Amino acid sequence: MEQQPEKIKKVERLNEMPEEWQNLRARILEYFENKTDGLDIERVNEFVTSEGLSSTDILFIDFEDIRRLSEILRPYGLADQFSRSTSGVRIPELNLAIVARNPDKEQLNGQIYTEGVAVHESAHGSHKGSFVEYGCETYVPRLGFALQRSLDDRSVPYSGIFLEEGFAEIMKGEYLEKYMSGKEKDRLLEVLGLPEKTPLSREVTVSFQSKSGEVVETVMPIKYLYIKSENGVDCSASAPAASALEIAWKKYPELRTAMIESRGDESKLKEIPKIFERISPGLYSKLQKIFKADSYHFSLGSNIIAAKIKE
Ligand SMILES: [Zn+2]
Numbered sequence: 001m002e003q004q005p006e007k008i009k010k011v012e013r014l015n016e017m018p019e020e021w022q023n024l025r026a027r028i029l030e031y032f033e034n035k036t037d038g039l040d041i042e043r044v045n046e047f048v049t050s051e052g053l054s055s056t057d058i059l060f061i062d063f064e065d066i067r068r069l070s071e072i073l074r075p076y077g078l079a080d081q082f083s084r085s086t087s088g089v090r091i092p093e094l095n096l097a098i099v100a101r102n103p104d105k106e107q108l109n110g111q112i113y114t115e116g117v118a119v120h121e122s123a124h125g126s127h128k129g130s131f132v133e134y135g136c137e138t139y140v141p142r143l144g145f146a147l148q149r150s151l152d153d154r155s156v157p158y159s160g161i162f163l164e165e166g167f168a169e170i171m172k173g174e175y176l177e178k179y180m181s182g183k184e185k186d187r188l189l190e191v192l193g194l195p196e197k198t199p200l201s202r203e204v205t206v207s208f209q210s211k212s213g214e215v216v217e218t219v220m221p222i223k224y225l226y227i228k229s230e231n232g233v234d235c236s237a238s239a240p241a242a243s244a245l246e247i248a249w250k251k252y253p254e255l256r257t258a259m260i261e262s263r264g265d266e267s268k269l270k271e272i273p274k275i276f277e278r279i280s281p282g283l284y285s286k287l288q289k290i291f292k293a294d295s296y297h298f299s300l301g302s303n304i305i306a307a308k309i310k311e
Pocket of ligand 1: 168238
């Protein structure tokens with residue numbers, strides 16, 4: 001007799017967040033005080049909805065509370081999302097965005113730094129993930145344009161992380177460009193050694209290094225930079241993805257429309273590969289295969305888009 005193939009596990013869609021996660025979510029919101037002092041949360045939410053995105057629940061915690069939060073998340077397998085170098089996370093399992101307030105970064109850049117992180121995490125949160133049951137576990141396999149490639153092995157990297165991170169970071173960049181005060185802009189320009197009144201859309205060349213020492217240079221508008229120290233600037237890992245997507249949006253505005261519409265309507269997601277295919281055949285698949293979400297690998301992707309658009 002022929003051997004039976006291993007039974008294929010069935011994926012079931014759930015309409016509601018599992019009770020275990022509902023309880024964890026409630027516990028986190030009760031445990032941590034929402035530290036919103038000095039932040040213009042109304043402006044953040046207004047901006048997000050004016051972009052055509054749905055707003056999301058954001059919890060602001062003190063930077064020192066990251067460790068405590070990680071301890072609470074760890075038994076649920078959710079702790080690795082928040083490291084000490086991260087300013088914010090979107091936890092799709094809990095349908096919650098968490099932003100850690102960094103006093104050093106706020107001191108140098110103003111409280112708008114934290115509002116920018118909140119806009120980034122809200123943009124991730126504008127996609128409402130669906131819960132699925134697979135085997136004996138529950139998953140949220142999709143976060144916007146990012147998709148888990150293996151439900152059996154969650155260490156397999158997501159595909160589409162480049163577009164998801166780029167999308168969230170563009171929203172942050174647009175917010176900063178619109179609302180950064182004259183004083184905050186002047187400070188950034190001074191550290192960059194640029195003249196007063198230079199627009200935040202001005203591009204500069206930034207270089208990034210891989211873990212093994214290779215260097216890549218990429219061009220990005222200064223709105224994606226923040227002051228790291230008295231005489232140095234930095235950007236988030238997502239910034240190179242955002243700047244490339246911004247170039248694509250300028251030339252192909254239908255890409256922006258499709259990306260925004262697909263946040264609330266998963267059926268619109270299929271428009272996106274078609275638009276990329278029109279920009280350059282094979283480009284979409286190349287971008288989907290950027291599995292490492294760091295500034296070096298995102299810069300490589302960014303340079304591919306910029307080159308294809310200039311062709
Ligand atoms: Zn992000």
